[in-house]
Amino acid sequence: MSLRLSVLDQSPVGEGFTHSDALRASVELAERADALGFTRYWVAEHHHSPGFAGTAPEILAGTLLSRTTRMRIGTGGVLLPRYEAVKVAEVFSVLASLHPGRVDLGLGRAGGPAQGFPQQVREVSRLLGLGEGRGEAGGQAREAGPLPPLVSAPDVPPRLWLLGAGTRSAVLAGELGASFAFAHFLAPEPGVAALEGYRQGLAASAAASAGGPAEKGVLAVRAVVADTREQADGLALSLLLWRSRKDLGEDRPLPSPAEARRHRWSGAEADRAAVNSQALVYGTPEQVREELERLAAAHGVDEIVVNTLTQDPADRVRSYELLAQAFALPGSALPGSGPREPAAHREPAVA
Structure with missing residues (x-):
């Protein structure tokens, strides 16, 4: 199957790098x-995180x-409960005016009280001139009344995405006629149900508005690829240790x-690694391609947004x-870095 690939x-x-190094590495990547x-490149929002x-x-x-020059660029995502809707709309209106047809506005419900998120x-959708969607919630206005669309709304508005690891944002995205990305790397289990709820x-929504975008949704998957399986095992082990520590505070x-590889894993860390490994795809290019194609088919999507975390940029x-x-993307034959020397290998400490 032919898949579009994107980056989260x-x-x-x-370790050994600074936050400034990481931001510069994002630009280079x-x-x-x-x-x-x-196809697209999204950047995330986190706070107070080492x-x-x-x-x-x-x-x-x-x-x-x-x-x-070519990719769509956006957020995966802005934590909307932290902000006023009008400010978010104005910021992305400016970006879309300067870069028409290339801006994705991805919104997440984390970061604050979620009850007002829908x-x-x-409100963001209305301010950008994208409409309000359907359902009873669409008629609920603020006490001061709904704000009109921005005077500065761009000719080509940003594409609105909702991001989630459950069904609530999926259903809301469908009602609004927005795009939806399911965070498989956070919680794989609800993915099929969430994407089906989105499509329904x-x-x-499209029927009610006499047309609309025919969307399948996209799947955000955490994956690590290396030239050899033993290199991939080491990168995966690094990621699992980081995630286990994070889960445990x-x-x-x-x-x-x-x-x-040197780390002496506690029982709690090993338990968390076993859980988190279920949402991690890693291996050689052929192995990862096969698994991503399987996940795409199982979830009915034709685009995978790949999230990769490594210690070394x-x-x-x-x-x-x-x-x-592996997916024969158009620029994959361009000159670039060659295979890296494999590191000294030991058997992973965690299965």
Whole structure:
């Protein structure tokens, strides 16, 4: 099957690197992904995190738009409960005016009280001139009355995406006629149900508005690719150690594969690694391609947004290069970094 591939970049911070290093690495990766032929590139929002550097995705997205020429650039996503809807709409109106047809506005419900999220999304949509969608919630206005569309609304508005790991945002996206991305890397189990709920809501919305986008939704998957299986095992072990620590309240930068192999895993860490490994795809290019194609078919999508976390930014670039080659993306034959020397290998400490 033919899949579109995109990037979800959380600007990871590895041990031995700074937050500034991580942001510069995001810019370099975006430039490489643009040349390789990835479809879109999203940057995430995290706060007070030793392991993630992206605290202002709208700023980073603006930089990436100016440093790339082809990909759609956006957020995966802005944590809408932290902000006023009008401010978010104005920021992305400016970006879309400067870069028409290339801006994705992805919104997430984390970061604050979530009960007002549906109305906030509708307000952003209305301000950008995208409409309010369907359903009773669409008629709920703020006490001061709904704000009219922005005077400065761009000729080509940003594409509105809702991001989620459950069904609520999926249904809301369908009602609004927005796009939807399911975060498989956070919680794989609800994916099929969430995407089906999205499509059902979208079909009803499109029918009610005499047409609309025929969307399947996209799947955001955490994956790591390396030239050899033993290199991939080491990168995966590093990621699983980082995630296990984070789950257990120890938020740290990503460890190196060498540190992950030396680490004496506690029982709790091993348990968390076993759970988190179910949402991680890793291996050689052929192995990862086969699994991504299987996931896409199971979820009925034709685009995978790949999230890759490594301690060394060079390993991350190489992972995306190998993925581009495996899927024969248009720029995958361009000159780039060659295979890296495999590190000394020990059997993984965690199965």
